[in-house]
Amino acid sequence: MQSATTSTGTPVPTPTPSVGESLGGVVPQWLQFPGWRWVLAALILGFGILLSRYVVRLVGRSVAKQFHRQSVAQMVLRLVRLGVVLVALGVAASVLGLEIGDLVLSVTVFSAVLGIVLAPIVGSIINGLFILADQPYEIGDLIELDDGRRAFVDEITIRYTKLFTLDNTFLVIPNSAIRDHFVTNYSAEDERVRLSLDVVVTYESDTKHARKLMRRAAARDDEVVEGGPDIRIGSARYPARPTVLRSAFGDDGVVLTLRYWAQKPYKIPTIESRVRDRIWDAFHDADIEFAYPHRHLVFDDTSGTLDARVSGQRGPLDGRESSGGVARGEEVTGGEASGSDERGVTEHAAVERGAVDESPTETDATDDADESSVDDA
Numbered sequence: 001m002q003s004a005t006t007s008t009g010t011p012v013p014t015p016t017p018s019v020g021e022s023l024g025g026v027v028p029q030w031l032q033f034p035g036w037r038w039v040l041a042a043l044i045l046g047f048g049i050l051l052s053r054y055v056v057r058l059v060g061r062s063v064a065k066q067f068h069r070q071s072v073a074q075m076v077l078r079l080v081r082l083g084v085v086l087v088a089l090g091v092a093a094s095v096l097g098l099e100i101g102d103l104v105l106s107v108t109v110f111s112a113v114l115g116i117v118l119a120p121i122v123g124s125i126i127n128g129l130f131i132l133a134d135q136p137y138e139i140g141d142l143i144e145l146d147d148g149r150r151a152f153v154d155e156i157t158i159r160y161t162k163l164f165t166l167d168n169t170f171l172v173i174p175n176s177a178i179r180d181h182f183v184t185n186y187s188a189e190d191e192r193v194r195l196s197l198d199v200v201v202t203y204e205s206d207t208k209h210a211r212k213l214m215r216r217a218a219a220r221d222d223e224v225v226e227g228g229p230d231i232r233i234g235s236a237r238y239p240a241r242p243t244v245l246r247s248a249f250g251d252d253g254v255v256l257t258l259r260y261w262a263q264k265p266y267k268i269p270t271i272e273s274r275v276r277d278r279i280w281d282a283f284h285d286a287d288i289e290f291a292y293p294h295r296h297l298v299f300d301d302t303s304g305t306l307d308a309r310v311s312g313q314r315g316p317l318d319g320r321e322s323s324g325g326v327a328r329g330e331e332v333t334g335g336e337a338s339g340s341d342e343r344g345v346t347e348h349a350a351v352e353r354g355a356v357d358e359s360p361t362e363t364d365a366t367d368d369a370d371e372s373s374v375d376d377a
Helices: 017-026 036-066 070-095 102-118 119-134 207-219 269-283 343-351 364-375
Strands: 002-005 011-014 143-146 150-156 162-167 170-174 193-201 231-233 236-239 243-249 254-262
Touching: 036 070, 162 254, 193 207, 193 269, 207 243, 207 254, 207 269, 254 269
Parallel strands: none
Antiparallel strands: 002 011, 143 150, 150 162, 162 170, 193 254, 231 236, 243 254
16 A cells, blocks of 8 residues: 655555556556456466465375374365465455455355355364364274164265275265264274174083083184283273183073174174184084074863874765775864774874774784684694
């Protein structure tokens, strides 16, 4: 801002030329075609974008060493890049004749309107800042959402978190949504994960031998911690080797609980499957029986009648004569099926086998003929 003096001696300020006016005196006349300011502003903005990338590459290593967390380092580099672009945008606006005050006022009004319309995005940005501060997970960590899906953290921004699932798919979750759900981090500090498996064996089985076989089956896996110093979780310590506890006495058998530690959390289903297979084979070789629910049905005289169908010679219901036995569809009870105790037992057994036939067979007739010939002699 320059000043001039009037005839009365009062200084009168003269306006300072803007960047566009200053450049107008520098740029040759033959380059000042209609719309040249817009072209120059676009060139300045493009140069600012390229300069921002160069600055990020230049200070990237220093920022990464200063901030050990990768997500925070990426956020700082984004802010540096945004600052360079904003400076270039301000210079381009001055070329077009826009003053900085007018530009700030326009941005303020525009931001107020967007703040009302884009309130959810603002909420995601605030939650993103909380995630960066609280550090619930980091880039590269394996996490599990409350719906059971497991994924690796690929990128953390102030608006969203990008996850790479084990199904080879990407999930982009707003930070406002992910903070409202429970997240399990398998990669925080110690990657070892304790797994449990319940096995029910019969009461007649040798439970001591079964526990030994279960411990051995888990220890043989290459990705299971075989032993070593106790693993500390908080103020408690847990044995690193596989252990088997007699958890409960159930209705069907004894419940044995196997606890073991996996070295990495990335193949938990595969490790559990291998351990189950080894336990299955070991119990089969040792004749240890798995317990499962049984159902035993008991019938007596108070259970009602039995509608039985038996094989043999066809009765009157089939249009043929029957020399004895029980016709199809007849109800058989204890009193009707026998005339004496011995006969009742015999016919009851025959009904259970599915056939009752009182007619003499060919073998019985031959035996009777032989006996009569012996008596005559």
